[in-house]
Amino acid sequence: GVGVPLMIALAEWMGIRKNDEHYRLLARRWARGFVVTVAVGVVTGTAIGLQLNLLWPNFMQLAGQTISLPLFMEVFAFFFEAIFLGIYLYTWDRFKSKFRHFLLVIPVVIGASFSAFFITTVNAFMNAPQGFEMVNGVITDINPIAAMFNPATPTKTAHVIITCYLTSAFVLGMIGAVKMLKGDRHVYHKKALRLTMTAAFIFSIGTVIIGDFSGKYLAEYQPEKLAAAEWHFETEENAPLVVGGLLSExxxxxxxxxIPYALSILAHGDPTAEVTGLDQFAEEDTAPLFVHYLFDSMVIIGMYLAFVSFLYLAFSWKKKNWMHHKLLLWGIVAGGPLSVLAIEFGWVFAEIGRQPWILYEIMRTPEGATTSEHVDTMLYMFIGLYALLGISSSIVLRKMFKDNPVAQELEQRGIEERRDQS
Known part of the structure; x- marks a missing residue:
């Protein structure tokens, strides 16, 4: 839900700039699907609030006093987004100027991105808590602005937002690739692929740059997390980057x-720099070593997405029809679920990599958790809720687009329908 509004805006902007109704129809259809995800987001957002208070009461009692501002701001941003989304949807074809309608999607993009920003600052606070003083176990001198804009905020929020943009581009591109693999070579789907893969490549470059800054942040503020992620056991200079592998007993x-020198470059931008290893930390203060695989998987998938989108653009630039070859289309299709998986790997790495702390160097995870005997009941309830939401939203989306296929809507709206077999 974070990146789709931006893709909708790009599609409508392309339609206006090129006077191309195919792009405007892309924006219209993507917006309809986005409404379903927003509706689901209302329920899941409420569920997350319940989970925090029911499962982590001690943490919320401590942190809630300090970091409540972005939690409220996130709700405001969400409603800001939802209100303008409704106006945007119900004003198609109601303006003489198409550009005026395009302006209505800008608040939706801003609301979605700021919603992600605000909620991510809460997670950043968990990694770099500040903006308060602890006196005899009591929080005093609370500064919510300092808490929100902590040292982890710039890299954390930027990384989350840009990867959400990248994932949205690939998921939407996957839809066009699936249609083409099924034999529908309509120019509508080709334009969808061109737009999504161009955006995906730009976002993948941004992800690499921000990922580099994230590595340097970890080296300075959470060196034990970086060391666990890279299986860097001994402090040394000229540190190599370890990819994959198996750890013996x-x-x-x-x-x-x-990769020689790569970890020193990632951590400090200097191939000869010293990188702190796990030997500098007590074993009980470091994360489980399986986070190495989570980190590697996230990075490898990111490289795959960058490669596939680059390949598509390279073939497009050369004016070759290889960009619509089945192998490349299957690569784009695979990129959809892989991009979602990369985000999941990233979040699991972020949380497991911070262990044993729920609030870094202040509160350990067991101290923040509930002592209720009914955690299993709550687990089953939330699993049931998410399963119900997943199934129902899939049914709604499938019916929404199956009952109104692209070809039918192109004909209804008088858009020239052109097919070729390239």
Whole structure:
């Protein structure tokens, strides 16, 4: 839901700039699907609030006093987005100037992105808590602005938002690729692929740049997290980057790909720099070592997405029809679920990599958790809720677009329908 409004805005802008109704229809259809995800977001957002208070009461009692501002701002941003989304949807074809209608999607983009920004600052606070003083176990001198704009906020929020943009581009591109693999080579789907893959490549470059800044943040503020992610056991200069591998019982790394100097460059921008290893920390203060695989998976998928989108653009630039070859289309299709998986890997790494802390160096995870005996009941309830939402939203989306296919809507709106077999 964070990146789709931006893709809608880009599609409508392209339609206006090129006077191309195919792009405007893309924006119209994507917006309809987006409404369903917003409706689901209302329920899941409420559920998350319940989960925080029911499952992590001690954490919320401590942190809630300090970091409540962005939680309220996130709700405001969400309603700001939802209100303008409704206006945007119900004013199609009601303005003589198409540009005026386009202006209505801008608040939707802003609301979605700021909603992600505000809620991510809460997670950033968990990694770099500040804006308060602890006196005899009591919070005093609370500064909510300082708490929200902590050292982790710039890299954390930027990384989350840009990867959401990237994921949205690939998921929407996947739809066009699936249609083309099924034999529907309409120019509508080709334009959808061109737009989404161009955006995906730009966002993938942004992800790489911000990922580099994130590595340097970890090296300075959470070196034990970086060391666990990279299986960097001993503090040393000229540190290599470990990719993959298996960890033996005596702590040796086997079958891994080592890239010389790369970890020193990632951590400090200097191939000869010293990188702090796990030997500088007590074992009980470091994360489980399986986070290495989460980190590697996230990075490898990101590289795959960048490669696929680059390949598509390279073939487009060369005016070759290879960009619509089945292998590349299947690569784009795979990129849809993989991009979602990369976000999940990233969030699991962010949370597990911070262990044993729920509030870094202030509150350990067991201290923040509930002592209720009914956690299993709540688990089943939330699983049931998310399963119901997933199934119902899938049914609604499928029916919405199956009952009104692209070809039918193109004909209804008088848009020239052109097909080719390239």
């Amino acid at each position: 005596n702590g040796e790394v086997n079958y891994a790909l080592e």
